[in-house]
Amino acid sequence: MNNQELLDKIAYNVIQGNLNVKYPGHNLRLKGQPGVIELMQKALNQNIDLKEIIVESLAKPMDEVIEKYETDDYLAPHVLISAKCVGVAMDMLAPDLEETGIMQPKFVIAVVKGDCHEIGAKYVAMMLKGVGYKTINLGSNVSANRIAETVKNHKAAYVGLSAFYAPARGEMEHVITKLEAWGIRDEVKVVIGGAATSDQFAEQIGADAYCENALQVPEMLKNLDNWSGFAGAELNKKAA
Ligand code: B12
Numbered sequence: 605m606n607n608q609e610l611l612d613k614i615a616y617n618v619i620q621g622n623l624n625v626k627y628p629g630h631n632l633r634l635k636g637q638p639g640v641i642e643l644m645q646k647a648l649n650q651n652i653d654l655k656e657i658i659v660e661s662l663a664k665p666m667d668e669v670i671e672k673y674e675t676d677d678y679l680a681p682h683v684l685i686s687a688k689c690v691g692v693a694m695d696m697l698a699p700d701l702e703e704t705g706i707m708q709p710k711f712v713i714a715v716v717k718g719d720c721h722e723i724g725a726k727y728v729a730m731m732l733k734g735v736g737y738k739t740i741n742l743g744s745n746v747s748a749n750r751i752a753e754t755v756k757n758h759k760a761a762y763v764g765l766s767a768f769y770a771p772a773r774g775e776m777e778h779v780i781t782k783l784e785a786w787g788i789r790d791e792v793k794v795v796i797g798g799a800a801t802s803d804q805f806a807e808q809i810g811a812d813a814y815c816e817n818a819l820q821v822p823e824m825l826k827n828l829d830n831w832s833g834f835a836g837a838e839l840n841k842k843a844a
Contacts, residue, residue, distance in 0.1 A: 607652050614643045614661035614693070619669055621685030623692065629685050640689040644696050654700055658736070662690045663834035666734055670822055680819050684727060687734020694733060708738040708835050713764035714751050715744035715798075716779065718772035724798055725766040727818040735822055736835025737762075748778035755783065755792050765811075766798040773800045777809040793828050 605613070621629025622639035629639070638646075647657055669686040672678035694708070701708065711732050715725050722744040729741040742754060755763050763783075767773040776796055783789040794811040806814035815824040 605646070607647075607650060610643060610647055610650065611652065611656065611660045614640060614647065614657070615665040617643060618662060618665040618686050618689045618693075619672075621682060621689060623685070623689050629689070630682055640693055641696070644693045648696065648700070654697055654704060654706065657697065658694075658835070662693055663736065666690050666736075666834060673819060680817075683819060684730055684734075687731050689734075690736070691730060691733030691739075694736060694738075698738075708736060709762070710740065710758050710760040711737040711762040711764060712740045712742065712751065712754050712758065712760045713766070714742035714746040714754075715766045715768075716751075716772055716775035717745055717747045718775060719767050719769045719798075719800075720744045721766070721768035721798070724768065724818075725764070728764060728766070728797065728815075728821060731818040731821045732764075735825070748775060748782045751779050752782040752786060752788075756786060756788055760792055762793045762795060764795045764797065767796070767800040768798045770800040773798075773805065776801070776805075776811065780810055795824065795828075 617634070617640045620631040620634055622631060622634045622637065623629060624639040624641040625636060627639065628635040628637070666686060669678060669683055673683045713725055713729050713732070715722050725741065729739045732739045740754060740758060742751065751763065754760070763779070765776045765779055767776060780789065780794055783792060793813070795813045795815055796806050796811045797815045801814060803814045813824050813828060815821060
């Protein structure tokens with residue numbers, strides 16, 4: 605298979621959600637066929653340019669998947685399965701990306717202290733990885749101190765806070781206060797979500813955005829002033 609055929613094949617498998625030979629995603633005709641993981645390995649072995657892989661085989665098909673969702677051709681699980689494929693592919697590229705100095709924007713996500721509902725944040729993390737973000741999911745019941753510390757240490761561009769249990773949501777404000785106290789509030793966008801939160805609550809605590817569900821993540825990111833596409837489009841720009 606030549607490079608172009610391989611790039612196209614990875615893109616097709618992202619759209620079909622075919623992760624690997626054992627897990628065919630939503631297109632059962634691909635059962636037993638090599639999926640994104642096997643094809644990515646091939647692309648790495650063939651030394652295809654990293655940016656070309658990202659743009660042609662991951663970013664463009666992921667855009668197509670989101671478009672299919674917007675036009676009702678795909679449902680939420682289809683999008684999340686494709687996002688999972690892209691996330692795994694980006695993880696496979698990570699060591700080489702680091703070596704060549706290509707940076708993915710970093711997104712720290714956590715369920716705040718006092719709240720154990722972690723399922724929603726997991727979907728959001730999957731979606732974030734699917735649109736090219738280096739995502740650090742700290743899990744549930746995480747203190748404001750640990751969240752702020754992670755943002756600081758990783759120089760994260762975004763922090764996502766989740767709360768489903770209403771008594772815990774006040775912790776979100778503590779995170780923001782901590783970021784302010786450490787002088788890093790202006791360097792990070794704070795996004796909140798989960799059943800205990802709302803647009804109004806985001807405004808009340810001084811968060812930058814509220815997001816209703818994982819599928820709204822690309823739209824939410826677009827509305828924040830420093831977003832312009834997959835992985836903040838930094839990779840697309842350099843490849844153009
Ligand atoms: C599953 C569940 C649990 C499980 C959690 C398992 C786990 N490992 O996560 C268990 C059984 C452990 C549990 C425990 C409790 N639960 Co409970 N639980 C639920 C339930 C049924 C579903 C929540 C869920 O995971 N939904 C699935 C996700 C995918 O839903 P989603 O909203 O679509 O998620 C999207 C958005 O929220 C958004 N999002 C979420 N976070 C973020 C973050 C960012 C940054 C962004 C951008 C977006 C985003 O994106 C998500 C993905 O699309 C809800 C009821 C309900 N129907 O919602 C109650 C519910 C949340 N629980 C509730 C309660 C009261 C409790 C307990 C206190 C019960 C008890 N007495 O012990 C404890 C909590 C203890 C604690 N301190 O946290 C209440 C909360 C009420 C309130 N107003 O506070 C609810 C609403 C049930 C109810 N109607 O009373 N619970």
